[in-house]
Structures are given as structure tokens and as C-alpha cells.
Amino acid sequence: MIGPQEQIVPGLTALARWCRRNPVTAFGFFIILGLGVLGLLAPLIAPYDPYALNPREKMQPPSWDHLFGTGIFGEDIFSRVLYGIRIDFGIGLGAVAFGLIAGSSVGVIAGYYGGRIDEVLMRLMDIVAAFPGFILAMAIAGVLGPSIPNLIIAIAFVNVPVYARLSRSRFLVIRESLYALAARGVGASDFRILTWHLLPNSLAPIFVQSTLQCGWAILDAAGLSFIGLGVHLPTPEWGVMIGLGAPRIIAGQWWISFFPGLAIAITVMGFNLIGDGLQDLLDPRRW
Amino acid sequence: MSVFIARRLLLLIPVLLGVTVVTFTLTRVIPGNPIDLMVSPLASQETRDRIAENAGLNDPIWVQYLRYIEGVSRGDFGDSFVTNQPVLDDLKSRFMPTFELTLFAMLTAIALSVPLGIAAAVWRGTWIDHISRVLAVFGVAMPVFWVSLVAIYVFFFLLHWLPAPQGRIGIIIPPPDRISGLYTIDSLLTGNWKALKSSVQSIILPASVLAFAAMAPLARITRASMIEALESDYTRAARSLGLSESSIVFRHALRNAILPVITMIAIVYGYLLGGVVLVENVFAWPGLGRYVYNAIASSDYPALQGFILYSTTVYVLLFLFVDILYVLLDPRVRL
Numbered sequence: 368m369i370g371p372q373e374q375i376v377p378g379l380t381a382l383a384r385w386c387r388r389n390p391v392t393a394f395g396f397f398i399i400l401g402l403g404v405l406g407l408l409a410p411l412i413a414p415y416d417p418y419a420l421n422p423r424e425k426m427q428p429p430s431w432d433h434l435f436g437t438g439i440f441g442e443d444i445f446s447r448v449l450y451g452i453r454i455d456f457g458i459g460l461g462a463v464a465f466g467l468i469a470g471s472s473v474g475v476i477a478g479y480y481g482g483r484i485d486e487v488l489m490r491l492m493d494i495v496a497a498f499p500g501f502i503l504a505m506a507i508a509g510v511l512g513p514s515i516p517n518l519i520i521a522i523a524f525v526n527v528p529v530y531a532r533l534s535r536s537r538f539l540v541i542r543e544s545l546y547a548l549a550a551r552g553v554g555a556s557d558f559r560i561l562t563w564h565l566l567p568n569s570l571a572p573i574f575v576q577s578t579l580q581c582g583w584a585i586l587d588a589a590g591l592s593f594i595g596l597g598v599h600l601p602t603p604e605w606g607v608m609i610g611l612g613a614p615r616i617i618a619g620q621w622w623i624s625f626f627p628g629l630a631i632a633i634t635v636m637g638f639n640l641i642g643d644g645l646q647d648l649l650d651p652r653r654w
Numbered sequence: 655m656s657v658f659i660a661r662r663l664l665l666l667i668p669v670l671l672g673v674t675v676v677t678f679t680l681t682r683v684i685p686g687n688p689i690d691l692m693v694s695p696l697a698s699q700e701t702r703d704r705i706a707e708n709a710g711l712n713d714p715i716w717v718q719y720l721r722y723i724e725g726v727s728r729g730d731f732g733d734s735f736v737t738n739q740p741v742l743d744d745l746k747s748r749f750m751p752t753f754e755l756t757l758f759a760m761l762t763a764i765a766l767s768v769p770l771g772i773a774a775a776v777w778r779g780t781w782i783d784h785i786s787r788v789l790a791v792f793g794v795a796m797p798v799f800w801v802s803l804v805a806i807y808v809f810f811f812l813l814h815w816l817p818a819p820q821g822r823i824g825i826i827i828p829p830p831d832r833i834s835g836l837y838t839i840d841s842l843l844t845g846n847w848k849a850l851k852s853s854v855q856s857i858i859l860p861a862s863v864l865a866f867a868a869m870a871p872l873a874r875i876t877r878a879s880m881i882e883a884l885e886s887d888y889t890r891a892a893r894s895l896g897l898s899e900s901s902i903v904f905r906h907a908l909r910n911a912i913l914p915v916i917t918m919i920a921i922v923y924g925y926l927l928g929g930v931v932l933v934e935n936v937f938a939w940p941g942l943g944r945y946v947y948n949a950i951a952s953s954d955y956p957a958l959q960g961f962i963l964y965s966t967t968v969y970v971l972l973f974l975f976v977d978i979l980y981v982l983l984d985p986r987v988r989l
Contacts, residue, residue, distance in 0.1 A: 505928070
């Protein structure tokens, strides 16, 4: 008789084998999962309230009391970086989700209907893609005003053409594939082919792209917040925190900006390693 | 050839018109009435009405758009709310500092990353390949404004090698006589050594930071493209003919591998147009990035509109240039 124990172990060894064969991708997963857990457990781990100001302990360098030091209002940087995981992951995932939904809808509609609708939609995408990405996001965020939802909209909007083009091209390839033909042959409806056959098969490259875009979204969000176009001040967002410490750098108080920036770099690296690794699986020629 | 260029130029018109629709719409969805930004809050209702009438804000929206397009086609981007100068003049005066910065950044990035990518492809799996991969992973992950701050801390505060952020040149040092508008080049040409030293010291950090960000994607695409070329049939043919390895790499493989690199250079330049906004702010660099930052901070919409239109046009023209280069370099594209 096979007990549940024996069933789990082969699964784990398969996972271990996969990790050994793709150490870099596994490392990326490890980073993102680890940060995700830290973010979820932030209230348990953080030694201080991320919003608490303590004027008596302003701008202390890192110590055992304050692992990452304290900021210009005496706030504990370590606690704020931990809570920042929630904000920055939220913005990154939110922007990717909105961009993905809007973009792949446009792409699938264009690919499905073809003809004039396809032409109009894709030319509209060309126009959006004609803008340098960060500058368009900056303009949208600047006009909408600084807030987290506006930041997500701005970054998502810029990425819509990426997903539209990708999902359209995948869609066109798959529509002509043998299994779509076979499904049509046995009398499946258009809707069923679309949702059961075409969608799952075009997901892989879109998922890979989303992982890479997540890193970009977090970088762009931090950049916008750094110049005051994103998140409001008391919110523990990494870009805002770097901005707060920026004027203190020439006085040598490096820790205020350093640790939030390190958090961004590690997060973006994690997402990129996953995205690159998955891309290798799909297309081994790429790096 | 000229037919090709003419057709590509014609195709640009709808894209650029679309871009103006976006920039125009952006400034119309601002919460509040644009008139509030143009007059003092203490102005009487009559003054407000008169200014709104003069500015044409009471006309139907499509008339306003046509007027905007007509102005833009004459080079009239409107006046900045803050400097009260024509936006185009403002942009012109801030173009050269940004051009100098991005030019040096781009040249540095190309000079370092293309050889690195070639070496990584030729000696695949060796230490140089690993170095270039690590660089590519870190280079794209680090926020450019954060790298700027870390660089200032290390090279100014710790090592005292370079001055604190001071713009293009030290405050007490008079800028060189204008020849090209690039401080480093002009001070070199006029033999103004004091200005040369100061302007080089000022540009080293911001240009290096931008170059670092640009290197990662360039090295990466060079490596990928070179590997493809080195594994191709024509390389195998060249090898079987007994050609030297350097001749295979530089005369055969590189010439075929360079096209994707050129496209990537254009993409990276577009990325730098965004990065420069952040870097100019950290280094107090008096260029377009700082201008648009101030424009956003003070709700100066004509300036914002003008800058977006300007940088998008540059970006689009850059890709046109790349397309033309493709035709010149690769006869297969000539259809």
C-alpha cells in the first residue's frame, strides 16, 4: 500500500532535481518567496511601528537596536523596509495584473476579429509604444496626481502594448495549430476553443513576460515615487524612503537610502532571474 | 532607398498625430480648470473670463486641439506657466546639458559592453562570460537613482575623489566659451583647463551611472546575437575554409550580429531618456530631466506637454534612423 508519505517524497525529489538543474531560477524563486513571506509576517517581525516617529533617535547609524538605522524623523528603517515589501509588491503585481488583463484583451480581440478592428487596435498600440515608457508613466502619474492607484494605472497603461502584441502574435500562431483545428473538427464552439485551447496555450510566454515586467514595474514605481509622483510620504514605500535619505548622502548618512534601495535591487533581481530562467525553458537559445 | 525613407516618414505622421492627441488629452483630464493655474486665485471673475476667452478655453474641444496642432506645427508649444518663456526656447536651452550627459553615457556603455558581449560569446562558459552575466543581472535590477546616491557616498564622502553634486561645472568656475554647447568639449577646444577639470569631474559620476544601467541590456544582446552568428552555417563554412579565428569573429560573425545590437542601442537610449530625469535630479544637472521634474512639481502643463512631445519625437526619429541604418547595413531588408 502506498501511504501519503511516499507520494509526497517523489514530488520533493523532483523539485530538488529541478532546482539542481536550474539553480539560478530556483534562487530567483527563493528570493521572491522569501521576501513574500517576510512581507506577510511583517507585523510579527518588525521591531517597531513603521509609522512611529521618534525625534530623540533621529538619524542613528545601524545598530542592534535599529538594524538598518533610523531616518530623519527617527523612524526605524528596518521596520519600514519590511512593510515596504507589501507596498512595492502590491504596486508591481497590481500594475502587471492590470496591464496583462487590458493588453491581452486587446491582443485577443485584435487577433480574433482581424481585419479593420485588428488594424485600428494595433495602430493605437503603436502610438502608446511610441512614447519612452518611463516618461509616459511620469506624465500620467503627474496628471492624475500622486497616489498608489494612480501609480498602478500609469505603469499598467505603459505596458499594455507589450501584452497586446505578445498575446496577439501567440493567438495567431495557435489559431492555425493542429489542435485548434482538431477541436474545431469535433465541433467545439469558438468560445470553447478560445477559453479551453487557445488561452492556456498562449499563457506560458505571457507569464514569463509578466515576471520580467514585475521587476520593471517595481523599478518604475520606485523611480516615480522618488521624484514625488507616486506614493505619499508616511507610506513605507522604498522609492519614497530613498528620496527622504537622498539629501543626507553628502553628509555621510548612507543608511537611510541604502537599505530600501538594496531591497528594490534584490526584489527586481529575483523577478528577473525567474523570468530569464523560464524564458530559457521556452527558448533555450536565449540567455 | 529614398522611396523607403519617404514611406517611413509618411508612416510617422499618424503615429505623431496620435502622440499629440495623447499629450493634448493628458492636459485636459487634469482635475480642475486650467484657468486656475493661469491666473492668481484672487483674480476677479471678469479677469478669469477674459483670460479664458483669450486663451480659447471656451471653444469646443476639437477647435482647441486643432489650434494646439497648428501651434505645434509652427514650433509653438505654448508658454511655460513658471518661466513665462516659450516652452520650445526652454527646451532648447536645456537640450545641450542632457545631450552631453547621455552622449557620454551611451558612448561609454557601447565601448564597454559590446566588446564584453563579444568576449562572452567567444569564450562561452568561462569567467568572462560569468562576469558579463552577473553584470547583466545586477545592472538592470538596481534603481539608477539609488546607484547615483551610492556613487556619491563612495566617491565624494568616503574617497574625496570627486566633488559633491554641483551640476555641470563648479559654482565659482566660469563656463567655457560656447562652441558646441558641450562644456567638456568646449573647454578642451578653448584650452580652458580649469573649466575642463571641473566639467569632467562633474560629468563622470552621472554619466557612469547611466552607462552602467545601459551596459546590461547591450552586453546581453551582443552576446546572444554573437552566439547565434557563431553557430550559423556561414561561420562553419568560414571555419572549414581555414580562416583565422579573429577573421571569423570580426569579419563574418560580428557583421551579421551587429543589427540587433543597433536596435538595442535605440531602445536603451529611450530608457536613458527616462533615467536621465532621475539622475539629473540627484546631480542637480540643469538639463531637460530637471526641467520636466520642476514642471510636474509646479503643475506647469505646457512645459510637461512640450517635453513629452519633444522626447517622443526624438525617440520615434531614432527608430526611423535605425530602420534606415538597417537597410544600409543589411541588403536583405531592401524589399
